[in-house]
Amino acid sequence: MSARRQAPRRDGNEAEIIAALRACGASVAQLSDKGLPDLAVGFTDPATGESRNLLMEVKMPKGKLEPDQIAWHANWRGQVAVVRTVDEALRLIGRIGADND
Numbered sequence: 202m203s204a205r206r207q208a209p210r211r212d213g214n215e216a217e218i219i220a221a222l223r224a225c226g227a228s229v230a231q232l233s234d235k236g237l238p239d240l241a242v243g244f245t246d247p248a249t250g251e252s253r254n255l256l257m258e259v260k261m262p263k264g265k266l267e268p269d270q271i272a273w274h275a276n277w278r279g280q281v282a283v284v285r286t287v288d289e290a291l292r293l294i295g296r297i298g299a300d301n302d
Contacts, residue, residue: 209233214286215240215259221287225296232256236273238281244294255293256281 211231219229219240227244238258246253256277258270262285266274274281284290291297 211239212259212261212264214261218257218259218284218287218290222290222294225291225294227294236267236269238270238273242290242294247295253294257290257293258283260285262286 215231219231222229222240222242222244225244227242229243230241232238232241238256240257240259242255242257244253244255245251256279258266258274258281260266260283264285266283282289282293284293288297
């Protein structure tokens with residue numbers, strides 16, 4: 202018996218957010234296990250020069266977390282953020298903000 206896995210459904214704005222993050226020099230990996238955030242993002246913090254990692258859940262502007270995502274977020278002891286726009290994603294990696302707008 203083979204278990205065929207269906208490709209995860211992606212939010213319509215995810216490709217644009219990935220492209221913007223990569224354009225700023227970030228590494229981006231798409232995650233697909235049930236409940237996990239959509240993206241693992243590695244980048245150099247412009248303020249400190251340190252390498253950092255962030256987990257990002259991409260949602261459309263009015264999108265809501267699914268029950269398995271809510272459970273995962275509630276049990277995760279590390280950082281995770283929900284992003285709905287390119288600006289939100291870039292703000293998280295310090296590429297736009299008070300000093301970079």
